[in-house]
Amino acid sequence: MSFLAFFFIVISLLSFVLAQIILKRAMEATKTTGFRNVRFVWRIAAGIVLMAISFFLTVGLLQRFDLSYLYPFQGLSVIFITVTGAVVLKEKLNMRVAIGALLISVGIVLVSLS
């Protein structure tokens, strides 16, 4: 794998994780502020732009690599989002959920590699 491919995989993954966190924060806020809110619109727009960046980079990568080759990297998103959700969004993360997320990530990597 070239440096360029690795670079695009990392950017795609980071865009996806950041988008999920921003979207979660936007939807969480609607419980108190509703949907007719400028901050809500901006957050949703930012989330969509980041998702679109991740999407098109993935399509570009799929033209060069097999889906099974790229999937292990997608598996890492489980760990990244779980940890980021706990740290940034202050969601409760007990040991059971943390181990569960880790097993899912490792499982996805094994499924992809075999």
Add this chain to the structure above:
Amino acid sequence: MQNRPSGFGNPWLQLALSVACVLVSEFFLKRGATDVADTDSAWSWTGVNGLASPLVWWAILLIIASFVSWLYVLRHIPITIAFPLSRVVDILVPLGCWIFLGESISTLRWCGIALVVVGLALVAKPIAQIEERL
């Protein structure tokens, strides 16, 4: 998660719908991207040339549908629970190929599927306990 909507508005049903849309879109994306692959072009790294494939457009529609369901899920379920559960799609693809296409699954892949299932059970258990209390 108190005052959780029921019926079609049930966030767990929406999570399942979101997963189903992602599952189908993954197959469409891979097929569509491969059909129009032009790896000689530098622009193809951006994936924009994939838009020439109708299957990629179908995949985009499914992704939009899954996105709407997912936003609804995010409003009601913590992301530390919802996102790991949504990755059940990663074992549904090989299982679907095994059940419907008769493809074989290696021992290592079965081990991976087992790990994901155990992980999903661990993540889902606290939710089951919360639901019982409601």
